Amino acid sequence: MRITFAGSGDAFGSGGRLNTCFYVEAEKTDFLIDCGASAMISLRKFHINPNSISTIVVSHLHGDHFGGLGFFILDAQLISKRNTDLTIVGPPGLEKRHRAAMEALFPGSVDVARKFQIRFIEMPAGQEIILENLTVTPFVAEHFSGAPSYALRIKCDGRILTYTGDTQWTETLVAAGLNADLMIAECYHPDRQLKGHLDLKTLKQHLEEIAPKRVILTHMSSAMLDNLDNIDLEAAYDGLVVTI
Numbered sequence: 438m439r440i441t442f443a444g445s446g447d448a449f450g451s452g453g454r455l456n457t458c459f460y461v462e463a464e465k466t467d468f469l470i471d472c473g474a475s476a477m478i479s480l481r482k483f484h485i486n487p488n489s490i491s492t493i494v495v496s497h498l499h500g501d502h503f504g505g506l507g508f509f510i511l512d513a514q515l516i517s518k519r520n521t522d523l524t525i526v527g528p529p530g531l532e533k534r535h536r537a538a539m540e541a542l543f544p545g546s547v548d549v550a551r552k553f554q555i556r557f558i559e560m561p562a563g564q565e566i567i568l569e570n571l572t573v574t575p576f577v578a579e580h581f582s583g584a585p586s587y588a589l590r591i592k593c594d595g596r597i598l599t600y601t602g603d604t605q606w607t608e609t610l611v612a613a614g615l616n617a618d619l620m621i622a623e624c625y626h627p628d629r630q631l632k633g634h635l636d637l638k639t640l641k642q643h644l645e646e647i648a649p650k651r652v653i654l655t656h657m658s659s660a661m662l663d664n665l666d667n668i669d670l671e672a673a674y675d676g677l678v679v680t681i
């Protein structure tokens with residue numbers, strides 16, 4: 438499984454980084470984890486064909502994580518000429534929020550005829566969703582987004598990929614990340630415990646318990662990015678490619 442960090446930034450462009458957008462190439466399917474507002478810029482920048490993406494998994498309903506869906510769909514219709522169906526998986530309320538966002542950004546674009554179907558799957562917390570070539574288990578995170586925010590545990594090709602989403606520390610992260618082949622962890626600040634966000638100091642206190650095989654930090658504020666030389670964990674950057 439090959440993961441491209443096509444967007445590793447926070448909501449505010451810290452360090453000039455793009456919003457969250459991870460492209461995963463697996464044996465039988467390619468999928469996206471989060472589709473932040475700048476996702477189409479990410480895909481173009483790293484030469485990723487949007488039509489290769491069968492599924493988009495959304496961690497939570499903030500613009501830097503789901504705001505690119507409307508752009509992706511419009512590109513699929515008008516530019517990339519998609520003709521295969523698209524599955525979008527995320528928290529309850531996903532379809533309604535997406536429709537409202539897309540209508541606000543591109544009035545009249547939501548219900549037009551297209552050469553592909555869009556299937557929305559809204560995941561109840563804690564319930565494993567089995568898709569064609571991957572399974573996703575959402576764990577409730579601590580991050581206000583007007584809907585449940587999730588940490589995601591994804592199984593595909595016999596590997597476990599965990600993404601914390603945005604969250605302050607919560608015990609559900611242990612189950613979400615337990616023995617994962619790769620845990621992509623939000624790391625917003627070196628040591629300040631901010632509401633709704635994870636910091637490096639707190640994360641490190643729990644890594645032994647979670648026991649992931651590999652950890653990569655993402656969604657970093659400028660306070661983190663200014664300190665990257667002093668940390669002993671791997672940190673993402675836009676364009677980082679890893680194989681697990």
Ligand SMILES: [Zn+2]
Pocket residue numbers: 447448499501502603656
């Ligand atoms: Zn975010």
